[in-house]
Amino acid sequence: MRSADDHLPARNHLDIAPSGPRRAMWLHFDGRVLPQARLARTLWMRGFARRALQVAEASLEQAQVVDHKPSMCFALGQALCPLYLMAGDIAAATQYITMLFQLASQHRFPWIRFAHCLQGALLIKRGDAEQGSTLLRSELEDSSSTGHAPRGSGVFVDFATLHGSGFVVDFAEALASLGNSVEASAVIDSALARSRNEGVLWHVPELLRLKGELAIRQFDDPSFSAVEQLLSEAVELAGEQAALFWQLRAAVSLARLKVRQHRAIEARTILAPICEAFVDEPEFSDLGTARNLLNSLPAGPAG
Numbered sequence: 001m002r003s004a005d006d007h008l009p010a011r012n013h014l015d016i017a018p019s020g021p022r023r024a025m026w027l028h029f030d031g032r033v034l035p036q037a038r039l040a041r042t043l044w045m046r047g048f049a050r051r052a053l054q055v056a057e058a059s060l061e062q063a064q065v066v067d068h069k070p071s072m073c074f075a076l077g078q079a080l081c082p083l084y085l086m087a088g089d090i091a092a093a094t095q096y097i098t099m100l101f102q103l104a105s106q107h108r109f110p111w112i113r114f115a116h117c118l119q120g121a122l123l124i125k126r127g128d129a130e131q132g133s134t135l136l137r138s139e140l141e142d143s144s145s146t147g148h149a150p151r152g153s154g155v156f157v158d159f160a161t162l163h164g165s166g167f168v169v170d171f172a173e174a175l176a177s178l179g180n181s182v183e184a185s186a187v188i189d190s191a192l193a194r195s196r197n198e199g200v201l202w203h204v205p206e207l208l209r210l211k212g213e214l215a216i217r218q219f220d221d222p223s224f225s226a227v228e229q230l231l232s233e234a235v236e237l238a239g240e241q242a243a244l245f246w247q248l249r250a251a252v253s254l255a256r257l258k259v260r261q262h263r264a265i266e267a268r269t270i271l272a273p274i275c276e277a278f279v280d281e282p283e284f285s286d287l288g289t290a291r292n293l294l295n296s297l298p299a300g301p302a303g
Contacts (some may be wrong), residue, residue, distance in 0.1 A: 065293025
């Protein structure tokens, strides 16, 4: 059975969205910008990095051609900003997040809160975990206060308004880097429970991967079978969702664990086919990390 977050049928539907003369607005967005931005995100998850960025850029260009400010925010917030953050291109991410912030501020769009979250994620990517986590905590707690949980309750997720599960990953990683591993694990557990209860599975492979990584840091036990099971589940679920990007990240974490367990041949077996799937794609941050790890592993049959 396919997941509701399966990227293969999503791409098939988005590929046939209107692309001719400008159509009527969909929920206040230009009729071509919305599917293009969504398609860009889906292409990225499926491993088509080059095409994803091209489509993302095209979605913004279309919004600019018709001079429709809400559609510009959608293209920026849903495609360009998160994709360049995931690519590790800090310069491009900074440029587009600044553009989104300026548009949202000037026109008083509700995208301003999303822009704040993106700024928090960007600060964390730059290495400023303290300021980035402070900004994300404020926005995610406020999101919870307007959703299902009171402010300050420790529940940081409101998927309906802020696509919170993605920002929760950034927030938890920042907490862990600041030495707050216990709180980081609690945040991840809360996000996983909420994701499954509400059927919002987009980031579950990444949440599982980070849960495994946090357990390794807390217990420092390379033989911990529960961690291996978590990371294997992340790889498997990402594969079921056709989310090659999440699968790459999870495979790197699992391969590193295998290396620590002195099972380097198994690590290569896990990582090699996923890296090969990106053979025609430009190198981005996570792909470079995966290829470097793969090149350090010995070749040969498992035995």
